Amino acid sequence: MERPKQADVAKLAGVSRATVSYVLSGRAGGAIAVADETRERILAAAAELGYVPDAGAQSLKSGVTRMIGATCPDLGNPHMWEILHGADMATRAQGYDLNIISTHLQYENERGAIQQLLRRRLDGLLMTLTNAEQHHEDLKTLARRHSPVVILGDYDHTIADLDTVTPGHREGAAQLMTHLLALGHRRISFLYGVASESFGRERLDTYFNTLRAAGVQPDDQLIEVCGVTTAQAYAAVQRILARTPRPTAIVAINDQLAIGVLRAVADAGLRVPDDISVAGFDDIDLARFTVPALTTVKVMSDEIGQRAVALIFDRLKDPNRPTQQITMPAQLAIRVSTGPVPGR
Amino acid sequence: MERPKQADVAKLAGVSRATVSYVLSGRAGGAIAVADETRERILAAAAELGYVPDAGAQSLKSGVTRMIGATCPDLGNPHMWEILHGADMATRAQGYDLNIISTHLQYENERGAIQQLLRRRLDGLLMTLTNAEQHHEDLKTLARRHSPVVILGDYDHTIADLDTVTPGHREGAAQLMTHLLALGHRRISFLYGVASESFGRERLDTYFNTLRAAGVQPDDQLIEVCGVTTAQAYAAVQRILARTPRPTAIVAINDQLAIGVLRAVADAGLRVPDDISVAGFDDIDLARFTVPALTTVKVMSDEIGQRAVALIFDRLKDPNRPTQQITMPAQLAIRVSTGPVPGR
């Protein structure tokens, strides 16, 4: 038999298709009563044939797929899969499947994920957007329809009114800058390696604001833009170190880049933190294992994923509820890669 | 309108549903002819309503979903997402969607992925199995049906006859051991951090065989079992270093663990490679950026994903073709974490 269908099970068990449906969907026993003997017979027949209901046909009828999507902008960033892990656990807990969609930081692929939401009737979608502004139109439409979509990351709520879960990067950046200023650092370089200008902007903004509030005039020369990979960060550090006077600290916009910074600094014959301090964001698992261990802003990655999924299920329950904007707390994790400014 | 359907588009354009189907599926122009003017009208109507065809209904009809699944046993292992990246690109190139399913190294979740293949009618499934033997029954069934399934990793082909793509860990392990032996190492510890006893076994076997072939009697004391996380590797190294005499080299079963080894060795006040050599497997992106840079076995992660997807499409084209077992080449990447045995 190529692929047994409900009718085959019914025939083998000698009952009607309706009865098979009742038993297999677990509805028998409640409102619908089915003889125990019949029930066993159906179960046995299904097992014998290796029958598996066709989810497509089921959802055509029911309108739900029990499938939730989540975009991953960069499979190479450990921070993302920590979030995805939390999302996956929360999704499974409800008996749904999580479908991870890699977007490689590309607009078309992000758009493709929205198309999957629509075409494949995903019951929900978690999105990390490289550049939300580009998706203006689509997001407006999703918002208007109260689609079960949650945006992860810093997001300009005025683009379209959607549920969001934002890591506390802003708060964390302030803590980190305060920490560095207290150690006497004034020439602090910021390594801005992201996919688009708007992404991670909140960390850069906070960098400027905190400096100014401390009476330090920011120097645009100290902002170094690079790509998202560790290798690109490594290359960018060469440029940073060539500046005179040399910065006394480098803040990378995430830990993935900070790892490249640590290595580049070591290769330049400088010591961390004696000659130069290094810090990152996210507190990925590996941050504790770099040499030296990395000072970084801990965000609650796992919980971010969980909360986002919770928002999806909330909206599924009540599609018209007002949108929610959740900002997760952050906490500076001071390790050994940051220290007093040299000569102090 | 809640969700426009084909009929709505047809009504707005003033044509029949069949015509809409022809135009939207791009079949118009060939065997079926549709007036250009009509065609434009339909496209305009679809755009105006924001019509998106229902993939569930389409695949109920066509029997295909244009969706391929891929399990990821451990989102925390960079090697995996390098493979997934390759798979994703290859999948997209064919206009299919790749659906990444996280399994957290758990049997039930791996089984769940197989269920998704069946229930959701995935057109193919890439599987990395924690313990293939456990899946004996399911795999046999899949093989019998010539299901479009590809197993990634070292796999005992006699369990069930399936397509496989295997990283060249065996060959790489031999190269690595030869390298260490040539450097004078005899007490080489092997850090075996995997989800189950069968996983990664080929590397351990090769370790034993190469030692014996070199006339070195393996010492079971030097095999240290741990979990899959960097933190667990870190803890395991404490135990390894307590051995007397202390090993002169530590081989970790993958780079993710090797990073924990590097850090633990540094924390113990030992220098790599002067006091102890360290090596790993996979050559993840980060391996070049550890301090010191890690000697490791490079496997062609991206290509592994690509080849696996190619096997899926091959089978889709010809379901009954014989199975293929592909082993990808490996290459030892000698960096600075390995050196001559101390005192030589």
Add this chain to the structure above:
DNA sequence: TTGAAAGCGTTACCAG
């Protein structure tokens, strides 16, 4: 308790 039949949104065939 069970069977018959309608319908979910789509495609594809067959007459007009």
Add this chain to the structure above:
DNA sequence: CTGGTAACGCTTTCAA
């Protein structure tokens, strides 16, 4: 070129 109609596999009334 277009409209009607029969599937695709399933769930769910409604009667019996």
